[in-house]
Amino acid sequence: MNRSELIIQIIALATLIIACVLVWILTTEVFHVEGDILSVPMDLDSESDLIDRLYRMIPLLCVAMLLSIAFAFYIEEWLSETTWYYRIINQHISILANIPSLIYGILVVCIFLFQVGKFSNFTLVLAIVFLVVPVTIQTTQSAIRGVDLSVREAAYALGANRWQVITDHVFPRAFPKITGGVFTVISRVLAIAVLLIIVCELRTSIIQDVGSYEISSNVFVLISLALLSCVLSSFLQK
Amino acid sequence: MMQHYLETELKALQHQLLKMGGIAETMFRDAVQSVLNRDEELARRVIAVDDTVDKLENDIEARCIQLIARHQPVAFELRYLVMAQKVNRNIERLADKCVSIARRSIELISYPPMPSIVDLPSATQLIQEMVNDAFDALVNRNAELAKKLRERDIKVNETYQQMVDELYLLLSDQPQLIQPGFSLLILFRHLERIGDLAANIGEEVYYLVKGEVIRHTIIEQ
Amino acid sequence: MKTQKKAPTLQISGLNVWYGENHILKDLTFDVLPRQVTAFIGPSNSGKTALVRCFNRLNDFTSNFKLTGEIIFNSKDIYSPKTKGSDIAKQIGMVFQHPILFRKSIYENVAYGARLQSIRPSVEQYTIVEECLKKAQLWHEVCDDLQSSPDILSNGQKQRLCVARALAADPELLIFDEPCDQLDATETPKLEAIVLSLKRQYPIIFVTNKRRQAARVSDVAGFLYCGELVEFGQTEQIFTNPKDKRTEDYVTGRLG
Numbered sequence: 001m002n003r004s005e006l007i008i009q010i011i012a013l014a015t016l017i018i019a020c021v022l023v024w025i026l027t028t029e030v031f032h033v034e035g036d037i038l039s040v041p042m043d044l045d046s047e048s049d050l051i052d053r054l055y056r057m058i059p060l061l062c063v064a065m066l067l068s069i070a071f072a073f074y075i076e077e078w079l080s081e082t083t084w085y086y087r088i089i090n091q092h093i094s095i096l097a098n099i100p101s102l103i104y105g106i107l108v109v110c111i112f113l114f115q116v117g118k119f120s121n122f123t124l125v126l127a128i129v130f131l132v133v134p135v136t137i138q139t140t141q142s143a144i145r146g147v148d149l150s151v152r153e154a155a156y157a158l159g160a161n162r163w164q165v166i167t168d169h170v171f172p173r174a175f176p177k178i179t180g181g182v183f184t185v186i187s188r189v190l191a192i193a194v195l196l197i198i199v200c201e202l203r204t205s206i207i208q209d210v211g212s213y214e215i216s217s218n219v220f221v222l223i224s225l226a227l228l229s230c231v232l233s234s235f236l237q238k
Numbered sequence: 239m240m241q242h243y244l245e246t247e248l249k250a251l252q253h254q255l256l257k258m259g260g261i262a263e264t265m266f267r268d269a270v271q272s273v274l275n276r277d278e279e280l281a282r283r284v285i286a287v288d289d290t291v292d293k294l295e296n297d298i299e300a301r302c303i304q305l306i307a308r309h310q311p312v313a314f315e316l317r318y319l320v321m322a323q324k325v326n327r328n329i330e331r332l333a334d335k336c337v338s339i340a341r342r343s344i345e346l347i348s349y350p351p352m353p354s355i356v357d358l359p360s361a362t363q364l365i366q367e368m369v370n371d372a373f374d375a376l377v378n379r380n381a382e383l384a385k386k387l388r389e390r391d392i393k394v395n396e397t398y399q400q401m402v403d404e405l406y407l408l409l410s411d412q413p414q415l416i417q418p419g420f421s422l423l424i425l426f427r428h429l430e431r432i433g434d435l436a437a438n439i440g441e442e443v444y445y446l447v448k449g450e451v452i453r454h455t456i457i458e459q
Numbered sequence: 460m461k462t463q464k465k466a467p468t469l470q471i472s473g474l475n476v477w478y479g480e481n482h483i484l485k486d487l488t489f490d491v492l493p494r495q496v497t498a499f500i501g502p503s504n505s506g507k508t509a510l511v512r513c514f515n516r517l518n519d520f521t522s523n524f525k526l527t528g529e530i531i532f533n534s535k536d537i538y539s540p541k542t543k544g545s546d547i548a549k550q551i552g553m554v555f556q557h558p559i560l561f562r563k564s565i566y567e568n569v570a571y572g573a574r575l576q577s578i579r580p581s582v583e584q585y586t587i588v589e590e591c592l593k594k595a596q597l598w599h600e601v602c603d604d605l606q607s608s609p610d611i612l613s614n615g616q617k618q619r620l621c622v623a624r625a626l627a628a629d630p631e632l633l634i635f636d637e638p639c640d641q642l643d644a645t646e647t648p649k650l651e652a653i654v655l656s657l658k659r660q661y662p663i664i665f666v667t668n669k670r671r672q673a674a675r676v677s678d679v680a681g682f683l684y685c686g687e688l689v690e691f692g693q694t695e696q697i698f699t700n701p702k703d704k705r706t707e708d709y710v711t712g713r714l715g
Binding site: 080081082148150151152153154155156157158159160161164168169172173 | 515517520522523544545546548549550551552553555557559561562571572575576621624625628
């Protein structure tokens with residue numbers, strides 16, 4: 001690992017932390033105010049309401065995946081691999097995609113459901129974006145990189161422009177892998193949805209029995225450690 | 239096809255060789271005619287044509303080298319190119335001999351006609367046929383015809399010896415003819431050499447077809 | 460050989476190429492003339508491929524590629540900021556070391572070259588495909604399977620299909636980059652024959668690491684060694700009377 005690589009990683013991590021803090025502030029301070037369009041508090045007693053909300057997330061999910069695929073094509077085909085912004089974006093994606101979906105789920109459940117106590121649409125949107133976007137981008141990227149360079153060169157040598165090369169050759173060849181990536185993402189999302197539904201039921205019964213519930217600080221320590229090891233692993237894999 | 243390509247090149251080479259051979263044949267016929275008919279103009283024409291032959295020789299040689307360097311031929315093609323170079327050289331020497339005959343012819347014309355002691359027309363006829371057959375053998379890749387040329391060369395050598403003997407007798411009788419007699423002697427010698435060259439070409443053609451060197455081997459009768 | 464004066468197709472002057480820190484090509488100057496096969500020989504890593512990839516701007520996709528000097532192609536500067544890379548590539552056909560085919564039918568592979576010239580599927584396009592396959596001496600072998608996948612073809616046939624595809628794009632210069640590297644002994648002469656038959660219509664640049672092949676097919680040859688154009692001249696002269704010691708060593712097989 002050379003020095004410039006290290007600098008890029010540190011910058012990527014720093015921006016990511018800043019972004020997370022911003023998201024935290026947004027979700028806890030700004031958007032949980034009652035009456036806000038985005039933060040209609042959920043009637044936690046009704047399970048069907050949660051499922052209803054989850055169904056409504058499906059279009060968003062599709063849009064997020066399509067945009068991620070488009071974005072992956074953009075960074076792979078138009079950005080040069082040597083530029084610093086390509087490298088930072090790449091680092092972001094690899095850190096985020098490295099985090100297991102379970103941790104996302106637990107974060108959503110612990111923080112937004114138990115700690116904050118309010119569960120808004122915005123929270124769900126955010127959860128989906130974090131869950132879907134990095135992984136889709138990463139699998140699409142690897143699918144694009146998997147297309148043999150020689151095929152591109154053959155097309156370029158015939159006088160095809162970048163757009164023709166992508167639509168005629170790169171996309172058709174990468175398509176099976178991209179679809180594979182999409183299914184991976186769908187499985188992750190469904191897993192989280194199941195987790196949410198189960199936790200929702202549990203919480204209802206806990207609150208009915210005990211009255212209130214506090215997450216122990218050990219959970220946060222463990223989640224922090226898990227996140228840290230994810231970051232480290234994505235650093236060292238480079 | 240690549241082989242095909244070299245084949246066309248070899249055909250072109252053969253064409254050039256035969257063109258040169260044709261010129262040499264004509265030179266020989268003309269040189270002999272100039273001797274027999276005391277035609278000085280014809281003799282001068284023979285001398286003039288020699289430049290063309292020299293140029294062709296250089297061209298063919300360059301072509302052979304080029305083909306060897308580029309295609310690194312083997313088997314028949316290699317033999318062909320080796321043969322072509324030697325035949326090329328032999329034809330060029332044949333043409334040189336014709337020029338020498340033409341020069342002697344011009345000398346002889348400046349003297350009064352010699353009494354016709356020997357049967358020059360039939361002797362030259364013999365050699366002419368040898369030269370023709372040598373080129374025929376080359377075109378048709380006829381090994382037998384080529385091999386026979388050696389036997390025919392022996393006959394030419396015998397005829398040459400007879401002619402020299404007859405000339406000797408004549409000059410002993412009429413010593414005043416010594417000057418044209420010497421030119422004639424040299425002319426005979428050139429004719430005999432042309433027979434040798436035709437036989438050489440035959441040997442090369444035999445090598446081309448059979449891949450066997452028969453030069454300097456004993457001729458079975 | 461006729462020495463009539465012909466306007467050069469490519470004029471290269473003072474060409475220097477770097478890949479990052481590596482100085483790949485060092486101060487090359489030469490002309491490529493029409494109706495001739497210009498071969499580049501040299502050991503591997505001597506810069507042959509890097510050189511020909513400058514002509515159709517394929518090097519643009521190599522990171523840290525840097526070029527100085529001038530390449531004039533049909534009186535246009537290939538690397539002037541006004542020239543579009545894909546426009547240059549359209550005019551230069553290239554056949555690579557490996558036969559690279561698209562996942563399309565045999566017909567569509569060839570037609571792709573024509574399609575990039577905005578020739579839509581039509582009788583005209585079909586005529587072009589047929590003509591190009593004939594020029595690549597492949598028509599009789601594939602005319603019954605035009606709609607099948609090129610996977611059924613042998614390596615040599617695939618490479619000839621690549622030639623047909625390059626021809627369908629109506630190029631003004633053809634580049635062959637070690638086209639026979641993956642071919643067997645029976646296919647190589649076929650490809651060489653195609654090159655020789657095409658040179659009447661297109662100027663051809665032929666890169667090879669086989670000396671004998673360069674000797675057979677080319678009219679003009681250049682010897683590249685460690686990025687230097689050691690010698691450039693008539694093939695006969697290179698192979699019979701090389702001027703430079705290194706060329707002599709290479710063509711006789713002592714070097715590389």
